[in-house]
Amino acid sequence: MSLQARITLMFGLLLIVLTAISGSLIHSFLLDNLIDQQRKELILKGQTWIDKNKDAEELTRSESIAELGRLLVSNPKVEVLLLGKKKKVWFTTLPSSNLNEWMDALERKAEKRKDKNIWLVGGDDYVVVNLPLKNDEKQRLILASPVRGLKDVRMELTQTIFLILLLGAGGTILLSFFMTKIMVRPLGQLVKEIKKVQFRQFSEVKRIPARGEIAEVSENVYSMAQELDRFHEIQRQFLQNASHELKTPLMSIQGYAEGIRDGIFTGQAAEQGLDIIVAETGRLKHIVTEIILLAKLESEEDLFHPSHLSVTGLVNQAMERLHPLSLQRNVSVSMSCLGTDPLIYVDEGKILQALLNIVGNALRHAKEYVEIRIHAGKRQATIEVIDDGEGIPEDLVPHLFHRFVKGKNGELGLGLAISRAIVERSNGSIEASNGSLAGAVFRMTLPLCPPEQN
Template identity: 25%
Template structure:
């Protein structure tokens, strides 16, 4: 039982871990993307700063004049703190600023090869990246090269600072999101836990168990399906109890008669006056007992077929009815008439035969003088009606129910078997009173209207 109670908890933690993995994955993807984006953004900003400072210094004669706008000058000075300036002539002489010799040589070589007025460059000096812009300018009618550069330390500091701040922010958001994730996993598993407990109670035949049916999502649909199963199981349980009671009652009578007659014969007493009559009674009760057992076994067989694919074959209903009538004629002095033709249908020949036999057996038992059978086959399907002039039935009773009793209060499964067979063949059967007796009406749909029947027929 302890392991069973851990199952829902494991599911809850699985959901929580799944959400956690999604959060971590998204956070890592965001961090990787952000780092690349930040790097690209900072690179662009470094070049813009270099170009901005370079443009300002190159167009305001910074080397000689004080700008007219002191506020703008102060702002430019603030921006240029991380930017170094180098101005040199075409002959290589530096007239402003200083830089490492290797960097100066590279700048000079690129400057004299530069064809555009302004160009962006990036190089590495002793493992340190350098970003710089070289502008061609004129001073006193002479060509000069103006280089604005910044070392990678400034860029790397910006990237690291922004990256770690964003990383901390994403980490805090991820941690805070774990709380609603845990709550969500609990909410998702709560109805599952309730249904698990309800199903456990249902398995113990506690049919009054209530399930969480108020939900409108998939879990609510599952709960309603389980509740429908509960109701069906409850009905089947009640039916089984009634079946056992009816079977025990109806089987007890022939068994008691057989035992009583057998004991009497053993004591030399013949209840009917002679041995032959007493043996006939025993044989009759044994036949009744056999009939009930056969019916019960056949009901079990039909319940099995309900979930299986039937073996279907063409059935010649005219020949089948003719054969059954010839056999039943020998059991009584009645007037038998058959009218019309039903042709063929697809079905299980044994089951259809049993269904007709049960109806004819009832008709033979209650008919007073005649049994009339009408057959027809139209586009709507097969119609078969079996009438007899026996006493009317109580139409308020469901005589096709498996626990229905006849007029003498005897339990029987004949009509229940009939209805089950007809249902398996997608047909209908009805029993009712007529002006001069009782009639059982069968209807089977045409084979070509049932996709399953067509498929089985082709096979």
């Protein structure tokens, strides 16, 4: 069953249940309301007739009786009993067979139901109004209307109300069907776009125009498809770059090894070939080691063993290890800490490797100096590595931390990717941009230790 059919069915069932409950409540309260209205009507008409007649002689005249009949013409089922002194019957519309029952009921003031306005006389329920006459309280006008007639009226009204409610419910369900169809249509289109993701047609996924939560889901699906498309492209480029990086040293090793085996290289040339084979083997080993490390950083769990570290101490270690490179490049390296020395909780070896990659990258591109700035915020420490080099090409900035993406003077294109993986696994972040005047700025943020750990 489709989503549209399920929503319409559920809404229809709910509406039918509410209609049945509403009809039942109306049916139960309707009789009480009709009885109350009937009693008020009888009191009003009876009291009006009594007020127009001043004495007993006027009450028993045929004109007065006819006037009472005209007042009650709207309800011909009303029975009239006009009693004088000593319960003498002056006038009545009751049949003679029922008169004695009514007199007996009046003698014992009738057997009352739960509602004091309902009397049980001769096995039937009546709405009874007992009004005293003005000239004598013992003389009374009794008006009685059978409840059976009110029940018939209630049944007719209830049927009419139920019919109206059912027609309204049917119209509402039909309207909800078309409204649900409009609402569900974007979901059907969204399913088609998700199937494109299933078959890896990421670039063909489109945004679905919608509103509310469906629009949010549509936007997330589109963003996911774009990210998967980008990731798929990165994976393709990674395989191409990895094969290229591995192919170059392998070709050199193969070429010199075959040359030495076939006697093409002899003497000093053979020794030089062996040196190249050793160097290329080391380079190949380094590439494979970096690829394996990057794969571990992105997949394995218990790889990090954090401890409490001083940021300035960590930066000093990196500066000491890179001191030979700074001398070789004739580049000065300085460090400044704004405020107190922040304490972080990270894996020392991993973070130090990330910092060495970033600072080493800055030294290879700097002209005269590299500056390292440390700043402690409320929840995180920031390390900025700034150089005065040529900066990063704008088209390379979004892809700088991808695997095998190399800039000018780059080595393997894995160092920054490894640094990003380390920092992100340490609950931090890393970003790169060009400086306001010249050079590049690498900004690494790492979480501070909680105060109780400090």
